[in-house]
Amino acid sequence: MFRVVLIDDEALVLKGMSMVLEKDENIQLVGTASTGPEGFDLIYKEKPDIVFTDIRMPGMTGLEMIEKAQERFPEIVYIIFSGFNEFKYVQKAIGLGVLDYLEKPVTVQDLKKSLARAGKILEYKRNYTQMKAQVAQVNKVVIEQLFYKLIHQPPEFEEKTIKELIETDEAFSYITEAAILCVGKVMHEDNREDAYRQIINELTFTLTEGHSIRFFTLSVDENIYFVYLNEECLSFEFYEKLTGAKEKLEELGISFVAGISNIHHSIYEIKNGFMEAKNALTYATFMDEETIIRNEEVEYQNQIPIGIMDSHYSLELNFRLGNYEESRKQIETYFSYLETDRLMPEVLKHECMEILYLLINLVQESGKKPEMLSDRMLNEKVKGLISANEIIEWSRKYAVMLMDQAEEKEKPGGKDSPVKIISRYIDENYDKSITLDILADLVKMNAAYVSVIFKKEEGISYSHYLTKVRIEHAKKFLEQGMKAKDVCEKVGYFDYRYFNRQFKKYMGMTPDTYKKNCVHVQQ
Known part of the structure; x- marks a missing residue:
């Protein structure tokens, strides 16, 4: 009709x-x-x-x-x-x-x-219009599939796909400008699906109204790509228009993170546009940016200064000396640095993992068994975090938890400290060969750390303590009339001359002189 x-x-x-x-x-x-x-x-x-x-x-x-x-x-x-x-x-x-x-x-x-x-x-x-619309719809689907293909395929197939695009629609040969917008992390107070519909409508039909701008949309890995092709002679202010559209959507309670490519002037540069838009979105997400990030604004640091790396050694030393307060300050300084420097995501995650693994090893060396995630779960947890703030905040809390466990006092009636175990072992086994490695293995701790904590708690090094115990027992045996050479072996020395020097250094006289003096006193 x-x-x-x-x-x-x-x-x-x-x-x-x-x-x-x-x-x-x-x-x-x-x-x-x-x-x-x-x-x-x-x-x-x-x-x-x-x-x-x-x-x-x-x-x-x-x-x-x-x-x-x-x-x-x-x-x-x-x-x-x-x-x-x-x-x-x-x-x-x-x-x-x-x-x-x-x-x-x-x-x-x-x-x-x-x-x-x-x-x-x-x-x-009517028939012609309908047929034309059907052809346009089919072509639109084909073009979007080719764009999807272009995003994922290796570079060597890029030229072939571009030619397929031009064969599908020769207008691609005449575009004056091309821009790609990549949208992710869509949030809405009520309905997420409705938010997607409004975003697509606002960033396509409304944005290009009154202009000869062709657009295509495709969903890839939970992100939406918007492809804009300008067929007008005049430049189109893509960034300004898109920023205005984003602000309008935010007034409706719809928020999202987005990155936009550079403006390209040939269909043969379109693959670069997809990579630039995704790169800008990743940066915006990682840095928790609320504005649309342009590709040229993406700027990462790919390494950290040597001075910051040296803080690892300083932290390690302070922890082993029991300077926990200073250790906490160094940890906080380190994370504060990571907050201000724009490290690449992989570098930031690596640095956070490094400091956490260092703390875990130090806590374990101290003889504590911290409640913590397995290496695999810890690695997966940090890798799963998206923004720099999330990565740093989670790592900071985990580091504080490890420090709390390191400083936790032994409960009354609990097991002896590592130093007490070592002292008792020396007291009971002074006649045997005793090395620092043997003592460290006894308490399942790092040898260097054992040396530090022993001196801190006892006031002398483990070797001086061992010498003191051996000399005290040697004195008793000499007082009982035993020969000096026999006493040497009985207290764990296997070189008489070395025993003689150690005894003289400790007592101010040789073992034989000490024995004669004892006999003289007894007579």
Whole structure:
């Protein structure tokens, strides 16, 4: 059924033609008008398929009305009728693409013939429009699939895919500007699906309204790519327009993180655009940026200063000396540095893992068994964190937990400290070969750390303590009348000259002299 509007300043003509049109089951007469301005308003309101109009009417001629209406509705079929068969009218009507020029009085037969011709043209237009829309939709799907292919395929196949794009739509050869926007981390207070719909609508139809900007959207790994192709001669302010659209969406409670590529001027640069947009989005997400990040704004540090690396050794030393307060300050200084420097994600995660593994080893060396994640789970946890703030904050809390466990006092009635275990072992096994490695293995700790904590707790080194114990027992055996050489072996020395030197160093005399003095005192 076709919608028809009838316009004439003669009431009898309107009445007669209306009766004919209303009898046709394929026609719906949606309105009549008697002046040019009224007719234009009626066309604008009803958007008919066919317009029948007189030429000479008050306010505006039929031809002027058609010319004005065609600017807004070029698809309408126009048929004019007039009692004035003047060449200038016919000529202008032909120029406007009018289907028929009927002379008054219009017969029923003429009217039906015109309607039949108009019907065929409208059917053809509808079929053509529908077919064109279907082809465009198929092409759109094909193009988006080629874009998806371009994102994931190796560089050596890039040129072939670009050629396929141009074969699908040769307009790709003539683009003046191309920009890619990558959107992620979409959040909405109520409905996330509705948020996606609003984002897509705002960043496509609304953004490009009134401009010859083609756009395509595709979803890749929970992100949405928006491909914009400018076919105009003038540059399009992509960043400014997109920033305005984002602010508008935020007023509706919709937020997202986004990165935009550089502006490219050839379809052969489009793959770079996809990589740039994803790179900018990753940076925006990692840095918790609220604005749309441009690719040229992406700036990472890929290494840390040597001075910061030296702090690891300082932390290790302070921890082993039991300076836990200083150790905590160094840890906080280190994480504060990581907060201010824009390290690459992989570098930041590596640095956080390094400090955590160092603390874990130090706590274990101290004889504690910290409650912690396994190496695999710790690694997965840090790798799973997205933003720099999340990575640093989680690592900082984990480091504080490890320090708390390192400083935890032994409960009354609990097991002996590592130093007490070592002291008791030396007291009971002084006659055996005792090395630092043996003592460290005894308490399952690092040898260097054992040396530090023993001296801190006992006031002397483990070797001095061992010498003291051996000399004290040697004195007792000498006082009992044992030979010096026998005493040497009995207290764990296997070199008599070395035993002689150690005894003299400790007692100020040789073992034999000490023995003689003891005998003299006893007599």
